Amino acid sequence: MRILIVEDEPGISNFLKQGLEEEAFAVDVADNGKEGLELALSGNYDLLLLDWMLPGISGIELTRQFRKDFPQTPIIFLTAKDTVDETVFGLQSGANDYIKKPFHFEELLVRIRVQLRGKTDSEEKLSLGPISIFPDRHLVLNGEEEIQLTQKEFALLEYLVRNKNKVCRRTRIIESVWDIHFEYNTGVIDVFINSLRKKLNLHIDEDYIQTIRGVGYMAKDL
Numbered sequence: 001m002r003i004l005i006v007e008d009e010p011g012i013s014n015f016l017k018q019g020l021e022e023e024a025f026a027v028d029v030a031d032n033g034k035e036g037l038e039l040a041l042s043g044n045y046d047l048l049l050l051d052w053m054l055p056g057i058s059g060i061e062l063t064r065q066f067r068k069d070f071p072q073t074p075i076i077f078l079t080a081k082d083t084v085d086e087t088v089f090g091l092q093s094g095a096n097d098y099i100k101k102p103f104h105f106e107e108l109l110v111r112i113r114v115q116l117r118g119k120t121d122s123e124e125k126l127s128l129g130p131i132s133i134f135p136d137r138h139l140v141l142n143g144e145e146e147i148q149l150t151q152k153e154f155a156l157l158e159y160l161v162r163n164k165n166k167v168c169r170r171t172r173i174i175e176s177v178w179d180i181h182f183e184y185n186t187g188v189i190d191v192f193i194n195s196l197r198k199k200l201n202l203h204i205d206e207d208y209i210q211t212i213r214g215v216g217y218m219a220k221d222l
């Protein structure tokens, strides 16, 4: 899952980037509306976190332009504005939710997860064969046994399992799991896949994560 933050206060964007990366999101940051819009229109993001008042293009205008091409991608506003009129205006412009500054990171995280999982209240559980993944708690189980994964291993596994039974191309995996500053070398995926396979302790004939030679990987229930 990859998130774009557009925020001109570095204190806030650095804090958010660090917090979200600890939750296994890949995070890019733009500090002005124009760069934010350009990045957003690349289509590489699962969710946008937008400040309202930005240099150049405002969060509202960015949302209007982005929505022409991406009607579905969730947008959450970070805003110091909190009168009812302004909130309504923000939501009417195409945002899905908003959070008032100052906010608690935990609350923002819950709002992000709600947007990403389609607004259900129950905890999300993903599964692959004997493997269960609980994204909200960062928990991975093989049967009953808890598996300790790094943030990137977790993000990679989550991406593959969300796209189960589909071939995941290397470039798409990179775009979802690593941020824009990642030096473009898709070979690193193989290293992480090997490590994942070891940690998940799957038997050699249980090919739940299949290599699609020359293309990428596919998670598959057997």
Ligand code: CA
Residues within 6 Å of the ligand: 007, 008, 009, 051, 052, 053, 054
């Ligand atoms: Ca601002």
